[in-house]
Amino acid sequence: MNQMIGQGYSTAFDKANQAQQFGANLGLQGLQAGQQGVQGAVGAGQYGLQGLGQAGASAGTLGQLGQTQFGQEQAANQAMVSAGTQQQQLQQKGLDAAYQQYQAQLNYPYQQLGFMSDLLRGLPLTQQSQSIYQNPSMISQAAGIGTAGMGLYGMNKMMNAKGGQIKESDGLDTLGMYNAMKEYQ
Secondary structure, three states: OHHHHHHHHHHHHHHHHHHHHHHHHHHHHHHHHHHHHHHHHHHHHHHHHHHHHHHHHHHHHHHHHHHHHHHHHHHHHHHHHHHHHHHHHHHHHHHHHHHHHHHHHHHHHHHHHHHHHHHHHOOOOOOOOOOOOOOOOHHHHHHHHHHHHHHHHHHHHHHOOOOOOOOHHHOHHHOHHHHHHHHOO
């Protein structure tokens, strides 16, 4: 029996040893699996960091492309503004020319009247054209008002003047133009 007990202890000891070995192997396998998991996580982290770096570089490239596109669109907008300004100026010149022609048409009867008046007076024939585009300055306006006042004063003086005798030699025949036209008739 002692032998059996000894053999039982021995078998139990062997089985405990095997179980311990088995447990140790399982622990080592678990450790190795854990280490591989950690290494995989570290590798995944590195891949994640690489991906993050690539994403950052891509974002920088997209930012540069955006700046380039903005500059190109801004240049195109400036070109359109310049073309629009030139078109507006060209149209305005056409409108100015039409307005000037309209003013000339309005002044034509008065120019003809002045021309005929010059013919009758025997004065040199002059054709004058006026441009009405510049606004008069304050000095010019003051001078105009002063000249108008002097004219009214002179007209008043002339209206209150006493008349004299009209001589026959003061008529139309004293005008040089009248005499020149008379010779051609």
